[in-house]
Amino acid sequence: MATINLSFRFPSLPKLSPPLHHRVDFSVLTWTRIATLRTCATGGDLLGDFGARDPFPAEVESGFAEKVVGNVDTEHKILIPNISALSLSQQKCTPISPLLDPMSKDDAQKLLKKVVGWRLLDEEDGLKLQCLWKLRDFKCGVELINRIYKVTESSGHFPNLHLEQTNQVRAELWTSSIGGLSMNDFIVAAKIDEIKTSDLAPRKRIWA
Known part of the structure; x- marks a missing residue:
């Protein structure tokens, strides 16, 4: 498996002296560590301030992405606009x-x-x-x-x-x-x- 090396800056970490760069190996990075790194980058909230978030480990294990959203019994109707519309x-x-x-x-x-x-x-x-x-x-x-x-x-x-x-x-x-x-x-x-x-x-x- 190929290893992708990216550089991150973590000025808020107490044990690191900024501006210090660290290499992150995504081949061994777990979802928990990704969430931790993302917390440092966004400022404290696991969900981030805005935009999409990374899935939690429990969500990945549940296979939520493979499930169909919606109900197969849902009734779909084509509505004809009334006169007022x-x-x-x-x-x-x-x-x-x-x-x-x-x-x-x-x-x-x-x-x-x-x-x-x-x-x-x-x-x-x-x-x-x-x-x-x-x-x-x-x-x-x-x-x-x-x-x-x-x-x-x-x-x-x-x-x-x-x-x-x-x-x-x-x-x-x-x-x-x-x-x-x-x-x-x-x-x-x-x-x-x-x-x-x-x-x-x-x-x-x-x-x-």
Whole structure:
């Protein structure tokens, strides 16, 4: 068996005059002596101040490393996330009863953080969501309206879309049947957020 020689410095040992180096032969070093040396190096605690520790002799003899951790009878389940765990864009719109109260302003402001670029309008006929896009030209505005329609078609809940100033699109969302906002408005807003618009945006000028 090959012998590995390492040098250790033990300034706290009373019988040694530091800085004195000692050679340690790991071929004859027992687990108890390793723990003792490690105590001198770390400052008193057999477990060390932090990090992993060396196994104790009793642990080595028990063959703990060869045992499987866990129970073979453990039941493993794949949990399907519920609606609250899904992002707004992954949720589906549901029918809204006219008897349902509109969303409160506090709840709407909390959900507003989950959609990008939308702002809250507090008008006489209730709360609304509004978003504006500045586009390259009229053709890009028409293209964006078509993309929004394709995304919202399957949801059955459509925003009011306006093409303004030849290169600006304005979208407004609210649930008219309850006179305010519902969860459907935020779901559709989140779906619209995922539409690619970078190719429709005005080109940046590069000055030489």
